[in-house]
Amino acid sequence: MKLYIKNMVCNRCIAAVKNELEKLRHHPLNITLGEVLLEKEITEKEKEILSQHLQNLGFELIDDKKSRIIGQIKSSIIEIVHRQKSDIKTNLSDYLSNKLHHDYTYLSNLFSETEGITIEKYFIAQKIEKVKELLVYDELSLSEIAVKMNYSSVAYLSNQFKKVTGLTPTYFKNIKENKRRPLDEL
Structure with missing residues (x-):
């Protein structure tokens, strides 16, 4: 069962x-x-x-079936981002369609209706949370984080980070109270 x-x-x-x-x-x-x-x-x-x-x-x-699909989408994205499945060489829409055996348009519409945000925004939010984690650990440079998180450049990572958090990655790294949100609240 x-x-x-x-x-x-x-x-x-x-x-x-x-x-x-x-x-x-x-x-x-x-x-x-x-x-x-x-x-x-x-x-x-x-x-x-x-x-x-x-x-x-x-x-x-x-x-219910729809809730299960939403859960599977979230779990798949968390697995990609947080468990570093960087060996995936396809785009997110193809990956989700193949993994969940549904057309991406159906998955995207269902997710947006239910969660109030797009799959892409959820994916970006997860990536930014992972970037925050890596910044707090202070083991990798921003360039290394960009590569690890599959960003095309440090500038692109920095722009996306600032758009989501309102802070630059460097400023975030330097503030004392780095408040990360639990994954299930994203």
């Missing part, structure tokens, strides 16, 4: 969901961002209990 879970954004989320499932004696065969494959079917009552437990951890069990 496959379940879809909203707000899973990292390996700790996967571990938390796995732990909760095992506490409730549901045995996951595989857990990825936003998806859980269980060993066997669970009853509606068990699903309600699981849903309550997941909500206590900040997750949400998704039942």
